[in-house]
Amino acid sequence: MIDLRVLRDDPDLVRASQRVRGADEGVVDALLAADDARRAAVARADALRAEQKAASRSVAKAGADERAHLLARARDLAAQVKAAEADQAAADAALRAAQLAVPNVVEDGVPPGGEDDFVTLETVGIVPEVAEPRDHTEIGAALRAIDTERGAKVSGARFYFLIGVGAQLELALVNLAMEQAAAAGFVPVIAPALVKPETMEGTGFLGAHAAEVYKLADDELYLVGTSEVALAGYHANEILDRDSLPLRYAGFSSCFRREAGSYGKDTKGIIRVHWFDKVEMFSYVPAEDAREEHQRLLAWERQFLDTLELAYRVIDVAAGDLGSSAARKYDCEAWFPSQGTYRELTSTSNCTTFQARRLNIRTRGAAGNEPVATLNGTLCAIARTIACLLDHHQQPDGSVYVPAALRPWLGGREVLTPA
Known part of the structure; x- marks a missing residue:
């Protein structure tokens, strides 16, 4: 939730944030009205309680x-107090509902517009030249690493099996990501993939993103789309020792997304799927340190992509493509030769105090x-990263180059060759 003091002091700032998001400014006026109504209700209830106490003292002294x-x-005042408290x-x-409808206030300098209005901040590495590139699905099948046909047979569309070297690649990436995170001071965490409604709502995933979320109705639990959700809920309703900050966690979990509204997009392969594993960085910091921490998270993501020897670009995501919790987001997009374009591999978001207010941290x-x-x-979204590695590092003879950093977990192999 946004800070109500910001809303009261500068409602035009919040309206401007809605405009650059391309979102409804009316929610700001609705929140202002709800805030005024709540303060009036509190004042009335307080006044009546004070009058009731005075009346009770008068009864005790009366003849x-x-x-x-x-x-x-x-008795009449008691009834009025009861009604006022209701x-x-x-x-x-009503105030909480109105607050939940207003997304975070974007940072100054965030590009306005939608998905295609990002700003490229930097391009890194040399894009590989591949004469006749094959996509990761074809390469993965030749390596006997990815089996989407049996994934669909067992679970439906957008599911898959990682087998043989595909499974080994996942474990190698997880180990590499966790090793880097631990070296940077992150506490490794294996996080639950099921959370309570209040945790999912607290992180902002039951608003505009509700259609993406899987719900277990019989158990009132949700499957997470990122371990960010569980890690945000980890310290809910706690007061953290300021001397302990920053607290940094690297969470590994399975992630689940319905991919609602993505019909026809990335239907082949393992780029856009309903289930994948991921290593996610999560930081708790004093509010005044958030922007610097955001740059640190981006630097750690870039370090990981550099370690995988990938060509990529860093983009400043436009306001209309931000999630409701994010004030700013940077994506790192790696080059896919088979598609002739950059595709998102990692992203990092500064949620300022938005989630912490909801979760009372x-x-x-x-x-x-x-x-x-x-x-x-995101330090490593495993399935998408495997897809990129196969596509990006493919060789003319059908083999795949293995970045040096991954070799210790792949038996020292320098290339993967078709089975």
Whole structure:
């Protein structure tokens, strides 16, 4: 949730954020109205409670001739207080609903517009020249590494098996990512893939992204689309020792996405699938340190892609393509020769205090308890990274070059050759 003080002090800032997102500015006015109504309800309830206390004291001091009248007045005030408290509870609920409808305020400098309006910040590496590139599906089949046909037979469209060297590639990538994360000070975590509704809502995934989420209705649990969700909920309703910050976790989990609205997109292979594994970085920092931490997460993502010897570009994602929790997001897109374009491999988002306010995660500051900032960054989305490695490092003879950093977990192999 956004800071209500920001809304009260500068509602035009929040409206401007909605404009660059291409989103409804009306939610800002609805939140202002809900905030005013809630404050009025609190003031009325407080005034009536004070009057009720005064009336109770008067009854205790009253003589016999006044007592009946004062008792009747006290009973009437008690009924009014009860009604006022019900109104306050309703106003609290309406305010929360209005707050949940307003996405995070974007940072200054975020490009306006939608998915295609990103700004390229840097291009890294040399794009490989492949005369007749094959896509990762064909390469993976030749290596007997990926089996999408049996994945579809067993589970349906957008599922797959990683077999043989494909399974070994996953384990190699997980080990490499966790090794880098631990060296950078992240605590390795194996995170649950099922979370409660309040955790999913707290991270902002039940708003615009609700159609992407799998729900287990019989159990009131959700399957996560990223371990960001579980890691954000890890410290819910806690006050973190300021001296312990930053807290950095590297979470590994399976991830599940319905891919609603993606009909016809990336139907082949393992780029856009319903299930994949991922290593996700997650940071808790003081609010004033969030922008610097965002740059650090991006640097760690770039380090990982450099280690995999990939050509990539870094983009500043446009406001209309941000999730509701993000104030800014950077993507790293690697080159796919078979597609002749860059495709997203990693992303990192600065969620400022937006998620922490929803999840009640605070630290003790000079002015009392205050929300922390949360940030997330994909270190390795395994299936998509395997697809990129096969595509990017394919050789004319049908083999695939293995980056040096992965070789220790692949038996020292320098190339993967068709079975």
